[in-house]
Amino acid sequence: MAGGRAPARRTPFVVLMVGVLGVGLIALLLLNSVLAANSFAQRRLQKQNSDLSLREQELAREIAALEAPGALESAASRLGLVPSGQRGFLIIDKDGHAHITGTAVPATAPPPPPTPTPTPTAAAPGNQPLPGQQPVPPNTSSTASQPQLTTTPGQHR
Numbered sequence: 001m002a003g004g005r006a007p008a009r010r011t012p013f014v015v016l017m018v019g020v021l022g023v024g025l026i027a028l029l030l031l032n033s034v035l036a037a038n039s040f041a042q043r044r045l046q047k048q049n050s051d052l053s054l055r056e057q058e059l060a061r062e063i064a065a066l067e068a069p070g071a072l073e074s075a076a077s078r079l080g081l082v083p084s085g086q087r088g089f090l091i092i093d094k095d096g097h098a099h100i101t102g103t104a105v106p107a108t109a110p111p112p113p114p115t116p117t118p119t120p121t122a123a124a125p126g127n128q129p130l131p132g133q134q135p136v137p138p139n140t141s142s143t144a145s146q147p148q149l150t151t152t153p154g155q156h157r
Contacts, residue, residue, distance in 0.1 A: 082107045 065071060088104030 082109055 066075075084107045085105035086103055088100055088102040090098055090100055092098045
């Protein structure tokens with residue numbers, strides 16, 4: 001009977017080992033799934049980082065183009081600024097006395113652009129009457145801001 005009891009004592013140990021191995025395999029499977037998901041997130045973030053880096057470079061090029069002397073000059077002329085004339089400098093000595101070097105000349109403004117002459121324009125498309133409506137002459141009274149439409153007989157608004 002001693003030989004019959006030995007396998008009975010090993011059964012709980014074998015079941016325990018199979019359970020530990022099963023739990024270990026499931027844990028490895030879950031760990032692998034989490035790592036795969038993190039890998040996809042890492043690739044997505046690397047792509048986003050690359051896109052943002054390209055955008056930063058584009059913006060740096062735009063800033064460099066806008067800071068170029070020609071671009072600054074055209075922007076200043078659009079704002080009505082003119083180049084300065086000859087410059088003068090005020091120099092203050094350590095003892096508090098000031099003296100001027102150079103001759104300051106005020107900038108001269110360019111002549112104003114010619115005023116555009118008004119040209120007759122065609123009626124705006126929004127002012128055309130709808131089919132079945134007759135045009136209404138403009139009203140100059142205080143109710144001119146209210147739209148008025150006339151309908152032909154037999155039609156309803």
